[in-house]
Amino acid sequence: MTRLSVWSTLALLIGATAATAVPESYDYIIVGGGTAGAALAARLSTGLPRSSILLLEAGPAAPEELRINVPGLRGSILGSSYDWNFSSIAQPGLDGRTIDVNRGRVLGGSSAMNYLCYDRASAAEYDAWGQLGNPGWNWDVMAAAMVKSENFTGSDGDLHGSTGPIRTTYNRIVPEVIQTWQPTVSQLGVPVRDGRSLGGNPVGVMFQPTNIDVTNWNRSYSANTYLRTARKNLVVRTNVQVAKILLTTRQPVVATGVLLSSGATITARKEVILSAGSIQTPGLLELSGIGQKSVLKSAGISQIVDLPGVGENYQDHIRVSNTYRLKPGYESFDPLIYEAGGAFATEELNRWLRNEVSWYDMTTSAYSFLNWARLGSKTNELLTRLAKAAFSSGTTVDKKKIEYLSNPAIPQLELILEANYVGAAGYTGGRFITIFSSVMHPMSRGSVHINPSSPRDKPVIDLEYFTNEYDVQAVIEGAKFARRVANTSPMRSIWEAETEPGPEVQTDAQFRDFAVRTVNSFYHPVGTAAMLPRKDGGVVSPELVVYGTKNLRVVDASIIPIQMTGHIQTAVYGIAEVAAQKIIDAAS
Structure with missing residues (x-):
């Protein structure tokens, strides 16, 4: 198999739409060809062979883009034309800094952009979805759906799928500096979990699988896997942007189709499904007249459905980086990133x-998921006290996060070891390792809404970073523990200098300054069209139907009601699988 032959079927699928006139009506229209949208489209195509399905993607297809396909070039399309290049408004808690909000603008969406981390949250976190008012959503359902999406090569296969579209495996190269990870973290009393962490209890230290196709070591993502399983009843149109959903004004509201930015309309005979992601799904709802009255009024949009939860409940993982300069003689990934035109990088790319x-x-493959108790009883008591003091009388989501603090099976901190520099100060040459520390369940919840002065331009994203003391202290404790790991044998033997935060950072006040200056997103926004009861700020029902409408659904990360441990792509594939079956069953 050649590197790109997996795209041959998809090329015919997309090419067919360009060669003939596109029909003006379809049974199902899916808006957004990203992680969830492409997966959903393919499953509906095979599950409803007599129905016509249209998948609309604002970005291009990029089958030959090495920055997407090559695992080692992960992250290199951030800030490119394949990125929507969103940014937050100035954050008071960060001394006025803004934060980049990177999302994929390409067929495959953020599954073409992410860092290929393939893990699952704890069973208790999926069960929490049902407990928050969503019967039928739990660990058993989501675990089966995630397994269905996967085709794993390697050991511990009983926890994985073997027939799904997304190919996964373990790295076949593990540099010497990465090999120090498990023996180092386990010295601190953290159990070794490896792939068993995908079974519902991720607390521990492990090497995780990654979504790579072992037949050619390409990135395996929704566009080059799911879509090639589709039938001819699926039409994929790229470089097409949707302006709004067309809705009736009678109750219940019916989605009749979509208006494109070109001014053309396409009719949906059965359903319209939003899979535009946590940033753009809320905006499309608002542009269509669904959302908060004040937001719509300020943008000059007539309200059709009063739904105050649209664009609220924004949650993300926050992280900082500890960086360490390696001793001479240790190899890192830095030359392949920062010296990409050099002889070594060129030869390695040619080998690929x-x-x-x-x-x-x-x-990336070296992870550790920890509860606060693993960092010590004082840390656990401090953070629990801060959370309860501020949020015990908060929303149902706030209260659930406080419950999480007392469950030892639910991680609160993720550590990741990278074999290269990924700091905030900027690369200045040399060989590095980086330890990310990421808070799994920040208490801050932000929002994303259309810009009232220019509704069709980029949205107003307010992350609300560091608006509560729990989040600040959690980041501080994470950075401290990352330093503790780095100073534990055998990892301590491979590096010569800590460059960030730096040895001068010792007090909590100094760590606080470091956190305010450098904290960033880990690119996992969820919750902005939350699957919650309407009275609790929900936007969609357990059937993923937008409240107040008859046939408008949301299928993407925005429906996740409460932030999850780890990296969300596996959950998003699971959501697409569950949603596809719900839609197929409803059509039967």
């Missing part, structure tokens, strides 16, 4: 292109 073992095969 020849389908030979290459450093470019590799992506």
